[in-house]
Amino acid sequence: MKYSVMVEYALHSLVHLINIPSQTSVGIKELAEFQGLSETYLSKVFSKLTKAKIVDSVPGVKGGYKLAKAPDEISFLEVIRAVEGIKPIFQCNNIIAKAIYNTENEQDESCDSCPSKPSGCLINRTMLAAEKEMHDFLEKKSLAWLDVELDTILGLEERAKHRAFFNDNSK
Amino acid sequence: MKYSVMVEYALHSLVHLINIPSQTSVGIKELAEFQGLSETYLSKVFSKLTKAKIVDSVPGVKGGYKLAKAPDEISFLEVIRAVEGIKPIFQCNNIIAKAIYNTENEQDESCDSCPSKPSGCLINRTMLAAEKEMHDFLEKKSLAWLDVELDTILGLEERAKHRAFFNDNSK
Numbered sequence: 146m147k148y149s150v151m152v153e154y155a156l157h158s159l160v161h162l163i164n165i166p167s168q169t170s171v172g173i174k175e176l177a178e179f180q181g182l183s184e185t186y187l188s189k190v191f192s193k194l195t196k197a198k199i200v201d202s203v204p205g206v207k208g209g210y211k212l213a214k215a216p217d218e219i220s221f222l223e224v225i226r227a228v229e230g231i232k233p234i235f236q237c238n239n240i241i242a243k244a245i246y247n248t249e250n251e252q253d254e255s256c257d258s259c260p261s262k263p264s265g266c267l268i269n270r271t272m273l274a275a276e277k278e279m280h281d282f283l284e285k286k287s288l289a290w291l292d293v294e295l296d297t298i299l300g301l302e303e304r305a306k307h308r309a310f311f312n313d314n315s316k
Numbered sequence: 317m318k319y320s321v322m323v324e325y326a327l328h329s330l331v332h333l334i335n336i337p338s339q340t341s342v343g344i345k346e347l348a349e350f351q352g353l354s355e356t357y358l359s360k361v362f363s364k365l366t367k368a369k370i371v372d373s374v375p376g377v378k379g380g381y382k383l384a385k386a387p388d389e390i391s392f393l394e395v396i397r398a399v400e401g402i403k404p405i406f407q408c409n410n411i412i413a414k415a416i417y418n419t420e421n422e423q424d425e426s427c428d429s430c431p432s433k434p435s436g437c438l439i440n441r442t443m444l445a446a447e448k449e450m451h452d453f454l455e456k457k458s459l460a461w462l463d464v465e466l467d468t469i470l471g472l473e474e475r476a477k478h479r480a481f482f483n484d485n486s487k
Contacts, residue, residue: 149407180416236319236323240324243351245481268462283446298438
């Protein structure tokens with residue numbers, strides 16, 4: 146049970162879109178080259194991020210991508226949902242509906258009713274509550290937070306070098 | 317990104333092994349019949365639970381399975397790990413190692429070092445911390461807790477009926 150590698154590509158790539166000079170954007174080619182990633186695959190990731198309104202596509206020869214809103218308005222959770230979708234981790238197939246003791250004949254395989262029903266399947270509700278703990282944590286982590294932390298971890302000099310790579314290549 | 321249906325089968329089935337009379341066990345055949353599940357698939361789930369020492373297999377004609385320890389010593393997390401394994405949800409491929417700015421040439425694809433290194437990849441460490449929030453929640457939910465909650469939700473009469481099914485079939 147895993148998140149796809151798209152989550153990793155998305156989060157690592159978005160780092161380089163934080164606080165870039167206005168009127169500039171970052172190209173997929175440069176993001177791919179800088180990180181040693183597949184340009185084709187990274188394009189797919191950015192299509193999803195564009196669709197979720199996390200980034201804007203800038204057309205033109207020197208076009209690329211920029212953040213669609215402020216870095217403190219983009220959470221890890223939002224990025225994950227953009228590339229992974231919003232389906233719960235726990236795969237509830239509503240097996241209660243198939244049980245011989247079930248007289249209500251609720252044959253709804255999707256079991257969407259559980260979370261909202263106090264009488265809904267307790268096991269599904271517990272798993273959803275557990276996942277919510279993870280989501281709440283990821284919702285509090287924003288790109289702005291990541292930016293500040295990376296300044297400390299990598300150092301300002303190292304980060305300036307990274308920024309210079311994209312500045313030089315966008316000219 | 318999902319847990320397999322095995323998690324659901326395991327948790328729902330273990331309910332029927334809580335506080336059964338001593339010297340008795342519950343058969344896969346009865347568990348499958350009662351819940352409308354595939355006996356073959358449920359056998360695979362119980363092989364994993366046995367290997368993880370959550371249940372003990374009882375041999376013989378009237379054999380089956382019983383809990384290997386007290387219900388308050390078996391957490392949701394332990395059951396999930398038994399059937400899903402312990403690999404993290406976030407698929408870190410250590411893309412930092414491939415980046416052109418990486419001069420240390422750390423080509424460890426597994427990236428096992430991140431969690432323990434303060435200088436390790438912040439994105440991976442954040443994802444692991446988020447998953448830990450979910451795990452901590454699931455570690456606090458035990459089969460004993462589930463048993464008490466189900467008494468309230470389903471009612472004592474309904475639960476007695478469920479127990480009677482397995483008692484009658486184990487004779």
